[in-house]
Amino acid sequence: MTTSFKLTIRKLWKNRLFTGLNILGLAIGISACWIVFRIVNYEFSFDRSHPYKEHIYQVVSKQFFENKEGTFGGVPLPLAPFIRSTHPDIAVVVPVYNRYYETVSIPAHNNKPQIYEEQSAIKSVLPAYFKLVPYTWLAGNPSAALAEPNQVVLTASRATLYFPKTTYTDIVGKTVQYDSTLFTVTGVVADLDQPSSFDGKEFMPIPTNEWTNENWMGSNSNHTLFIKLKDPQKASLLQSANKKITDMVGEKFKEYNVRIWFDVLPLAEKHFRQDVAMGSYAANPKILYGLIGIGFFLLLLACINYINLTTAQIPQRAKEIGIRKTMGERSWRMTWNFLQETFMICMLGLLLSIPLVRAFQWMFTDFMPPQINEYSDLRAVIIFLIVLVTTLTLIAGLYPSYLINRVNVVQVIKLKSIGKLTLGNITLRKILIVFQFVIAQVFVIGTFIIARQMTFMMEKDLGFDKQAVITMRFPYKSSENADVNPFLLKQALSNDKDIQAVALGHLPMSSEHWGNNLSIETDTGKVQVHLPFKYVDPEFFNVYDIQHLAGRAPTLADTARGIFLNEQARKALGFQSNEQAVGQFVNYSENTPLQIVGILQDFHQKDLHTGMEPLGIRISTQQHTLRAFNIKLSKNTETWPATITRIEKAWKVFYPNAPFLYKFYDDEIRAMYESDVRQARMINLATAVTVILSCLGLIGLVTLTAYQRTKEIGIRKVLGSTIPGIVILLAKDYVKLVGIAIVLACPIAWWGMNKWLENFAYRIDVQWWMLLSTGLITVVIALLSVSYQAVKAARFNPVDSLRDE
Structure with missing residues (x-):
């Protein structure tokens, strides 16, 4: 161990309080950047490994309706065969269709078959799929693997899952049963080692009936299409495809005032387009850039905190610095030694950040992207951390080392003018403190307003009563008695004295959308409205206490030709009053009159990001349209556990093979704001970190001030000053700095939070008292952070303070 290293260790240990604060501050900054880098690197790694990524496109459907342009990832089934037959020059045309099976069974000799339920990532593709995506074949013949029906190619992870302790070569030829159909394994490919939008794990041929389908009217989210082409081919492809769709269904869509066409989306953009995600995972670029900003600011605050705490110690090291200069040590050598100290503290901060990062990933698993741990990013992380620690050492260490070299040997004993680099009449350290608290205050205001908005959304009157309602989805698997009539269970539950009402049907507020058109002929022409539909039974309105404004209550007879509208739909169709609308006929689906x-009172069908919309409600007895049980419990909450137990017993009578799963409806509504909750948690965490770092910086400045004003404090105590008076003397300047920061932060936070609130159709208003109250909170936190050092300085013995050195 070199002498220089030993001296560095000794200095750090001697000032272990400041060393600990520095290590903690840098560890927080490094941890934040580490986590942000992992997330951002993972998201931006999607599809980068494809060798022909610049020539791969997804064909998407576009539509223009009600003055809005939309994009949909699904395409009509006939599109892929049409492109293959009319554009033989296009090298690769690959439809990718999702497949859903209730069970995947692995036959076993003399044992019970191994069964996997609802396996995901099963795709129907053409053999050309493996020319599009860079899979490495581990077993099987690529040219013949999907040549016949009922063949399947597995990725290595699925092959190992289904056939453990079996070589890939031996897996080829084995059978896998999908529901009741046997498939033969004809190949095994390695899992992709980089994140990809092509997330399939099992591949089987496209069924003949789908390849020969001629229905151009419908597009399905399960049917996607990818092509590999050169730029000059795009124009001719889109021209012919759009002409075909116009010829086939253009006139029909024109009747509904809809215009449709096709476009191509580059593979590089696919992962960041949530509108074409089709249920697959997609990243939100705004959140990613927000994360990068938060990581940058937290790292910057950590650097500022280090600079302030380090410069606070320079007066205490003045003698050491003066002696070293007197002995002839050169400036570059002192700078190098100080950078060594900084580097060592950064490395200790890096070591501390390891458990901090692990703790974050354990406590906030829902914050991390799914499957991020399936891909190794060790090399990228190591390079990033090396660059980060080097950059931190330079940024955090150069300014304090500059101040050290400015120490005047003659003035060392008096500690005069040490470390006072100024910009005009304001010290740079005070500017850094103001900057820290500006950022901290913006986050504090953001946290407060986000919390208020979340509370507003949870407490807002939605137009229906969601309290004491539990919901249960119908079983949908044949193995779970899905064919049992749900009205039988409803009848059984209706006899329970602690159940107010039971209804079958859609939830009043959900993310589901069953849309259709209604139209009516008027003197001025045809009025047509596209609106969501909900299918319910007559008890639905009683369960949720939805008010009738006109007309009568529903009956089972309304399943034939009846429809209920909310006021928004009534107005959209042109009826002047609720009473005028009741009894009128509207055209629905192929001019069927309803x-x-x-007329019902408006209620919210989507989350509060969306405004109130027109709605049609139809009475139904069809199991496939009703989908869920809606059960209104007693107002007496003490009876709920026993009531739910009885509901479970009744459930097991009718659905013995289906799991009993229920949710309180207000919890389901809360889950609709999962994305907002994640943002709120991110901001809350960032707020806590920025406040901690800012307060550490204040502690450093107060320590410096108390050291420099030791004799003044001693004289004031001798002359009768009280401890509170001295504390105020030391703290007031920093409270002023915090006040300046609050004044600067308020307009920034006001603008930023108003932009965030624009995402909500129903939102709170940012008011002056919100800014004032959060400012007072920040001032109190700042006072608490400086009070310890201030009180410590005020209680110092004046005899020791005034003793001449």
């Missing part, structure tokens, strides 16, 4: 039975 009679308006009643």
